[in-house]
Amino acid sequence: MVNRVVLFVIDSVGIGALPDAEKFGDVGANTLGNIAKAEGGLHLPNLISLGLGNIDGIVGIDPIEAPLGTYGRSEEVSQGKDTTTGHWEIAGLHLTKPFKTYPDGFPDAVIKAFEEKIEKKTLGNKAASGTAIIEELGEEHLQTGYPIVYTSADSVFQIAAHEEVIPIEELYQICKIAREIMMGDHAVARIIARPFVGSLGSFTRTSNRRDFSLNPPEETVLEIAKKEGLDVIAVGKIEDIFNGQGITEAVHTEDNMDGIDQTIHYLKKENKGIIFTNLVDFDSKYGHRRDPKGYKQALEEMDKRIPEILKSLKKEDMIMIVADHGNDPTFKGTDHTREYIPILIYGEGIQANVNIGTRKSFADIAATISDILNIPTTGKGESFKNLMIK
Structure with a gap:
């Protein structure tokens, strides 16, 4: 039985252009794959042990024989490639109309x-x-x-x-x-x-x-969990992204390492529900600044902390490591990139070496969390709980 989900967003770590990338000018983008290519590989033994290299279509990371986790990737339904759109879809919403942008400045x-x-x-x-x-x-x-x-x-x-x-x-x-x-x-x-x-x-x-x-236009899995009396703890910029909606406790962070420290701090406490963490440095410090070397170092630094995070999990805990969009530091411009996101899941009650394939929506993550915590869904996405629970 799982009664606490750690939803861990490694911000902008996309793993290859989506089928509709052409509409966004992102054909050829591949955040993880292109960093590996530009920097002579990536040393991510702990993410690899969970199944990162076994995800369908992944480039630059080799598969292993027996990953410890459940793994897969997801397409995005919503018409955008920004932080808010990605996180809201992870939380169970589909945005059919993209947010307004002002490439020539404001009126x-x-x-x-x-x-x-x-x-x-x-x-x-x-x-x-x-x-x-x-x-x-x-x-x-x-x-x-x-x-x-x-x-x-x-x-x-x-x-x-x-x-x-x-x-x-x-x-x-x-x-x-x-x-x-x-x-x-x-x-x-x-x-x-x-x-x-x-x-x-x-x-x-x-x-x-x-x-x-803005407030999310409909109820997210966070609001549903809160209504059902569960804790929804926001680490990093999560509280801002959801404008506080559905959050029961929040802490802002200084950088990726602080985000990991705060997550571990909450894992050691007695809470039930969702701990939702965003590690933003990949995106803000290295993706937008087109710094593949810095991005590689940040990924490898985070990877070193994975054992500590996993060791802090209790018996009834599950961690889902995902992204929200891409931000390929080798690509043109300084914008996010329209990419698949990785999904890695680990916990004592989770099957090892299970491939959940390519999900059609980030909202499958929210549907699965609802299914696992036994709370109502947002009505978007399909749960993959039955594929991964022991």
């Missing part, structure tokens, strides 16, 4: 309304790399005190500010104002606070980032 009317509300002018208003735009406009920001507004290929309205110019709490308040404006016709998936410190030439972003999301 004048939006910026004017925002400036009036915050009583400050703004800088930027264009699509840009977060590290590049603070180098470009950081000095002007220090001189004027005006926040830097920018976006990306994702559905985001990002606000960068130096922590000594606009204090953290004020920046969060500004983001809440932007959230009120970016609704209805201009609704974006997330408003993101992007604080930084330092001086020109050495600006660095801090871990005080916060995301202000």
Whole structure:
């Protein structure tokens, strides 16, 4: 019997372009496979022991004889390749309409309304790399005190500010104002606070980032679990992605290692239900910055911690290691990539060496969690519980 599921998202670790990748300009993308190719292989013995190399169609990771876990991959139904879309589908929702994006910056009317509300002018208003735009406009920001507004290929309205110019709490308040404006016709998936410190030439972003999301449009497996009296513990940016909906307890994290530490901390406590963790560094520090070497190192660092995580599992626990989209650091541009995600499952009650094949929707993960915890489903996805339970 399983009464606690650890849902562990290794953010952006895609494993090959989806059949519809052409629609997204992502033919040839393969986050894991292309990192392995570019960096002379990947040393991931613990993920491999769970079945990573045995997943159908995986490139750059060799299979083994007898993996310890259940393994497979999944396609995505929702029309997007962003963080919110991926996580919401993992939690049991399908988004048929993609979130709005602003590749040429935000309309004048939006910026004017925002400036009036915050009583400050703004800088930027264009699509840009977060590290590049603070180098470009950081000095002007220090001189004027005006926040830097920018976006990306994702559905985001990002606000960068130096922590000594606009204090953290004020920046969060500004983001809440932007959230009120970016609704209805201009609704974006997330408003993101992007604080930084330092001086020109050495600006660095801090871990005080916060995301202000939309509420999911329908009930997720998290809300259902909470309603059923279970714990839903959010580690990392999960609370932000779901705008707190369906969360009973949350902790934000500084980096991947902190995310693992916090997950282990909650595993050692007495709780039942779902521990939902996101490790964002792969995406934010290495995928978007097109740094395959850094991405490889981060993967190998995480892999070293897997035994510690598994050792912390109790008898009635199960861990599901998945991703939410791709972000191939060898690919063109700086955007996410439309890819299959891996699914690795391990626990005392889970079958070893079972291939669940290619799932048609990330929502199969939510359906399986509902099935395992014996709670209602969101109505999306198909459970694969019967394939993997001993």
